[in-house]
Amino acid sequence: MINVITWKWKQPPNPPRNKRKPCEFSAKHVNVLYSMVSRHLHMPFNFICLTDDPHGINPNIQTIPIWRNYLNTHGCYVRLKAFSNEAKDLLGPKFVSFDLDCVIVNDIIPLFDRDEEFMIW
Numbered sequence: 594m595i596n597v598i599t600w601k602w603k604q605p606p607n608p609p610r611n612k613r614k615p616c617e618f619s620a621k622h623v624n625v626l627y628s629m630v631s632r633h634l635h636m637p638f639n640f641i642c643l644t645d646d647p648h649g650i651n652p653n654i655q656t657i658p659i660w661r662n663y664l665n666t667h668g669c670y671v672r673l674k675a676f677s678n679e680a681k682d683l684l685g686p687k688f689v690s691f692d693l694d695c696v697i698v699n700d701i702i703p704l705f706d707r708d709e710e711f712m713i714w
Contacts, residue, residue, distance in 0.1 A: 594637045595705055596688040597630055599623060600672060601644040602659050620649030622693040627654050629697035636705065641684065643675075657683055 601618050623642050630640060640654045647656035660674055674680055675690065689704065691697075 596639045596641055596685045598641045598688050598690045599626055599693055618693045624651045626693055627651055633697045633701045
């Protein structure tokens with residue numbers, strides 16, 4: 594069984610020189626992504642959300658407390674730990690990670706029917 598993971602955490606405020614507003618994702622975004630994966634992945638899977646706030650997330654979604662490493666940095670450095678040996682116990686030896694802002698509109702089995710040890714796109 595494959596593990597499908599996503600990430601939701603509160604970004605720290607941007608430094609004053611950066612005028613961009615940080616993205617704010619909610620449990621609704623996690624639930625919608627789960628719904629899209631459920632409709633377009635026709636094989637057994639576990640859906641996991643690494644988060645600092647599991648409130649409102651669909652009970653069919655496993656939530657794991659997000660690790661604190663790099664959590665206060667801007668960007669997605671917190672995700673790097675997913676490739677560590679200690680993360681294998683939480684995420685399994687093989688997983689796929691989707692961002693919360695992706696849209697899935699068709700069959701995604703071709704993403705999973707792969708022999709490569711590591712693939713990124």
